[in-house]
Amino acid sequence: NAGVTQTPKFQVLKTGQSMTLQCAQDMNHEYMSWYRQDPGMGLRLIHYSVGAGITDQGEVPNGYNVSRSTTEDFPLRLLSAAPSQTSVYFCASNSGTATYGYTFGSGTRLTVV
Amino acid sequence: GQQLNQSPQSMFIQEGEDVSMNCTSSSIFNTWLWYKQDPGEGPVLLIALYKAGELTSNGRLTAQFGITRKDSFLNISASIPSDVGIYFCAGRSYQTGANNLFFGTGTRLTVIP
Numbered sequence: 001n002a003g004v005t006q007t008p009k010f011q012v013l014k015t016g017q018s019m020t021l022q023c024a025q026d027m028n029h030e031y032m033s034w035y036r037q038d039p040g041m042g043l044r045l046i047h048y049s050v051g052a053g054i055t056d057q058g059e060v061p062n063g064y065n066v067s068r069s070t071t072e073d074f075p076l077r078l079l080s081a082a083p084s085q086t087s088v089y090f091c092a093s094n095s096g097t098a099t100y101g102y103t104f105g106s107g108t109r110l111t112v113v
Numbered sequence: 114g115q116q117l118n119q120s121p122q123s124m125f126i127q128e129g130e131d132v133s134m135n136c137t138s139s140s141i142f143n144t145w146l147w148y149k150q151d152p153g154e155g156p157v158l159l160i161a162l163y164k165a166g167e168l169t170s171n172g173r174l175t176a177q178f179g180i181t182r183k184d185s186f187l188n189i190s191a192s193i194p195s196d197v198g199i200y201f202c203a204g205r206s207y208q209t210g211a212n213n214l215f216f217g218t219g220t221r222l223t224v225i226p
Contacts, residue, residue: 004155033213042117042201042216043156058213090155101146102214104155 002026006091006105013081013112021076021108023091031094032074033058033102034066036087043090049074081112119202119217127225132189134220136202144205145178145185146214149198156201160187192224 007022025032033048045058049068063085065077074093078085088109092102116139126132136145144163148156160171162178162185169176175188185202202217 035216040122040218042119042218043203043214044216045213048213092155101148101158101161102156104157106153106155 004091004093004103004105006089006108008108009106010109011111013078013110015081015083015112017081019078019081021078021089021091021110023074023076023105024072025074025091025093025103026072027093027095027103028071029093029095029103030071032068033092033094034064034074034076035090035092036060036085037090037107038087046076046089078110081110083112086110086112117202117204117215117217119220121220122218123221123223125223125225126192128192128194130192132192132196132222133186134200135184135186136204136217137184138204138215139183140206140208141182142204142206143182145176146203146205147174147176147185147187148201148203150201150219151198159200189222192222194224194226197222197224 004025030051034046035043037043044060046064047066049055052068052071055066088107090107091105094102119136146161147159150156160169160176165182166180167178173190177186199219199221201219203214
């Protein structure tokens with residue numbers, strides 16, 4: 001099925017560890033983004049990309065890196081995990097026009113201990 | 114980031130009742146979107162609004178883009194148990210990057226059979 005695929009679905013990290021959250025879409029969407037969801041705070045934009053080779057920061061980028069080497073993939077890297085990064089992470093994509101909503105992945109639940 | 118205030122935070126209603134929720138922004142948006150999130154899943158688009166004053170329906174759901182462009186409303190008629198979930202408003206403003214969405218804090222809906 002076409003859509004946005006996120007892996008892993010669950011992850012537990014120790015403080016200071018690094019890891020990469022994977023996101024792939026097969027809809028040839030130019031725009032991809034990462035959000036984190038915390039209780040009572042809705043979804044907040046971490047980083048986004050308007051096409052291969054182009055990335056930019058969102059509302060809460062500190063502690064995260066992204067790259068976009070292909071149209072399909074948009075990985076999110078945690079450089080040195082902190083308990084404050086415990087959250088549910090969602091990847092989303094969009095065709096790039098202003099008239100369509102986003103397609104979201106099913107999320108990665110990350111716990112940093 | 115943009116401030117989106119969504120109310121109410123939670124609702125407990127009897128099956129068959131109608132539901133209303135709203136979202137207000139501190140700034141003007143060009144697009145308003147309403148999403149629903151089921152447990153363990155990413156948000157799914159319900160309705161998209163593109164013009165001030167626009168009223169759009171999707172089955173039992175009706176949403177409106179406020180005239181001031183700073184608010185939006187979602188109504189659900191004759192609620193059923195599968196309406197349970199978290200409903201998010203989201204707005205997009207050309208001033209902050211045409212494809213970046215800002216989300217409300219969500220309304221958690223519980224439907225009592």
